[in-house]
Amino acid sequence: MSTERPRQMKGFGGGRGGAAMMSPKQKIEKGTFKRLCSYITKKYKARFIAVIICIIISSITSVLGIMSLRTVIDEYITPLVGTANPDYSNFATFMMAVAGIFITGTIATFIYSRFMAMISQGVLRDIRDEMFEKMQKLPIKYFDTHTHGEIMSHYTNDIDTLRQMISQSLPNLISSVITIVSTMVAMFSMNIALTIFVIAFSIFTVFIVKTIASKSSKFFVSQQESLATVNGYVEEMLNGQKVIKVFTHEDKTKEEFDVLNNKLNSDMYNANRFANSLMPIAGNLGNLQYVSVAIVGSMWALASTNPIELLGTLVSFLQLSKSFSRPVSQVMNQFNSIIMALAGAGRIFKLIDTTPEVDEGNVTLVNAEKNDKGELVEVEKHTGMWAWKRPLEDGKFEYIELKGYITLTDVDFGYNEEKQVLHDVSLYAKPGQKIAFVGATGAGKTTITNLINRFYDIIDGKVEYDGIDIKQIKKDDLRHSLGMVLQDTNLFTGTIKENIRYGKSDATDEEVYNAAKLANADGFIKMLPQGYDTMLTENGAQLSQGQRQLISIARAAIANPPVMILDEATSSIDTRTEKLVQDGMDKLMDGRTVLVIAHRLSTVRNSKAILVLENGRIIERGEHDFLIDQKGTYYKLYTGAFELE
């Protein structure tokens, strides 16, 4: 995607607020909140307790501050008014005390916001890192059954809402609740009847706001849908914009767009109409409450014997009632964003909880050399010879030389239970042999190679590597011994050198150059202005398809594995580059066991065996000449009478 995607600066000033958050009901797993809290308490317990204490202090000081108004009025102003030489000394002491309370409160605020920032960022980092770590260990199947967009949204949307919640909503909620409680206590201490009136009014406000919000949530769903439709339409049409031009469909698509755009307009209006008025209504109901309290309070004061003495109480009660209604509407807002965030957290936890790839293998790959007696022994240093190290029952180890002898015996496989993809597949590749798979899309060519490196596990049958069942081999070591060149080249952001080194992390520069030379990539890389240090971005978008393939061949070559699995690229590259790629592949294959999935038949003629697959079964096998003589499917494919892809 383009990099110019602007981000909302959510760190400042909070999100959209209002009913935007009032999305339709989200399902939340039980225990999600508890689990989220455990992230906080696990590492940041002391700080979190400090945060809670400081929030309490800060709320109480602000309530005390408001209550001080009552003392100022009742104890000082009212008695002193009219006196000839007012004595301010007591008053001054009192004001100093008030200032002291405020300073304490400010310090508490400072401490809790700073600690909270550290906690929330820490928790987010912990969750983020854990999620990625777990994701790396997930089986390929997970990535087949979840779209990239789906997985990405855990890192973007879900983490975003979580950040919003942990760094803003959660502390806000805590402080709101504490403020509500302490304000309520303070109000009760002044006047019970008035307090009940305030609470009743607040409940009324909550009720009104909730009614509006639930009304708007329906419109919000249709707004989201309309927006998705319009954006989807724009995306599809702009992707086909050149086709539109060629077919002069501009007017037609304008018409279609207008229909969708107008629908979006009305949905957006309906949704925002309520969302926009929600906060003003809540705020103004707060005003109304304030006003009503003033009137009722004034009548209550006047009904007493000495109303003037109650003046301070009335004034500070008024201010208290004002600071009571604010957190109430805040809680309502936070509540929704917390629900949203919990739903996101639930999705993240689901990913974290997915069962990782199982690896029960205990056979490992070690460097080896032959001793004087011709026996294999394990050595530390790199010898170019490898051995499988298999633990025996008596605690000793058996060493088997890594040769690259692969056999499949009666293998059945299906990606899911309903549909079997491979039936009774049996084949062998002796060390140094080249075996080619040929067949239409969906015949099962790639599937076979995915079973050898255990991206998937077979249902029935046996896959053996140098005589060892691959289930007994440690997955990492199994994959280390297999070189892969996949159809989709998938280069990473980084320099060309780094990309080639991907095959062997500790490779020297010399090794990188040699691998590139072997793959016929050296020539074009040197022509680039930055040579091997050229930065690749977006899957190597600045290179041609053929050049990307050459790099991926070099990447496989540098690892120097005894067995190679090659999946040829299908996209059309011009004849000259194709020849370079082919040469590179040939050099790579030299002296290794090779399993190649062929999309161009000219490349498989020199294979030891060609296996023709159809619907998950091997229907023909043999050398090129033999298969041509058979005049079967291979012959038809070869003469171009059948479509290969």
Add this chain to the structure above:
Amino acid sequence: MIKKLSKFIGQYKVPTILTPILISLEVVMEVIIPLVMAELIDKGVYAGEMNLIYKLGLELVILAMFSLFFGATNGFTAAKASAGFAKNLRQALYYKVQDFSFSNIDKFSTASLITRLTTDVSNVQQAFQMLIRITVRAPLMFAFSLIAALKINAKLALIFVCVIPVLGFAIYKIISKTHPIMKATFKKYDKLNNVVEENVSSMRVVKSFVLEDEEIEKFKGVSGVIYNNFIRAEKNMTFMPVIMDTAIYTCVVLVSWLGAKIIVDSNMTLLTTGELMTLITYSIQILTSLLMVSMVALMLTNAKASGDRIVEVLDEEIDIVNKENAITEVKDGSVEFDNVSFSYVKDMEKLCLKNINIKINPGEVVGVIGGTGTGKSTLVNLIPRLYDVTDGTLKVGGIDVREYDIKALRDQVACVLQKNVLFSGSISENIRWGNESATDEEVERVCKLAQADEFIKAFPDGYNTHIEQGGTNVSGGQKQRLCIARALLKKPKILILDDSTSAVDTRTDALIRKAFREEIPDTTKIIIAQRINSVEDADKIIVIDGGVINGFGTHEELLKTNAIYKEVYDSQVKGSDEA
């Protein structure tokens, strides 16, 4: 930018103007309420006047009700205005992009255009709504409250006047220190997402090279940088509530202290208890709206980038437009390149095609061969005037293509693009892109020509089979044949196939060419191909290399005279005979 964008308020002027007015009225109510409240306390409670309490109480309720009314209605008008504004803006952008020529599209890239039409429009819409609401509300609240405070007691209000610049400066400092860090952090966030995206899409590579742990380290590295940056930014931001609290508390303490003194010293003539309370209310209103103003300013700067990108699209000059009194009739399918040169950047130094001279007669089949990037597609894209020639003239039907009405020309010159797209919808809907009013028989006929009829009928739903977005549910070869059928339905005088049968097997490929020859003999056919057997039976073959015509003739002629053609031929055809 604002001036250009404000044009799109269009028919929504009334709600756009009404919104700030309603908001102003709401603010006025909210500023008056504390004033009346002061009166209630002083003249009502303090003086013990029950009647006055009733009267002022009623006044207060009415004021609050009005405030509620204005608050609710401005939400409505703002929704109307901003949704309408977004609609107009989106429409203008979409229409504009529809008028874009190929080179306009190339300049922006599809992905960036999509962002501008989706995310950027949403950002600007939000900013617009903020502009007519909060941008009005916060400064007004600030100003009115300050004025009211000054009216009550100018001396005491001086406290605010002193605190405001200090607070304003502090907020400014904090934001200007934090903003760049945040910006950098979000860039890093993109990098983090990039790592994830690469891993998700390349999981097989990661796993085959057993580099999961290295990738985890890479991720944690970026993740740690983000953490540190955020901590730095948040550390600055934590001063915000502290500064706000300090400012408010300072005001409250000073107002109470000095206010009390004034009340007592003047014996309630210069200031009353009720007014003291009102001043405290105002102090909170003034200071929080100051914070609000700075936040709004920050958000608007963020939306500015989106606005700029939108204006960029709207301001783009369209380089291919219809001439006045353009010709609407294409006489025949002849094509003539007369010394044509072309450059994508309109620079005679950087030519992609140099001095092309070709003449193609109506009904001829012309093959085009050449390596990638040699100018094959560029050459044929000039014919339906997808790009304009930089130099020389290109004639279709004997007339310069620039003289034609674009729609008329493109209806007669059907081009099957190399990067072709099917749209979501049924197969017959997709084919009918060529001609909306075509009958079912006509649709079936072109599909037969393109050798697509057979596989379409093999689908359970036949011609009603739904095509997924981008045509992902049909194979490459099937997709190409559908695209050819779609172009054929136009009944064009010239048909251009830009590497459009690369995924089709050779037998079907041959059948398509045979059908072309027999069924539409009068249509000029220009075929770009990688495979030599796709062009060898053409009337003429063009060999392009490095933007110039390297050879032009029949298969036999070129085989004898053209080195490149021979090389390609040898590598493809002879190759299969050796073994």
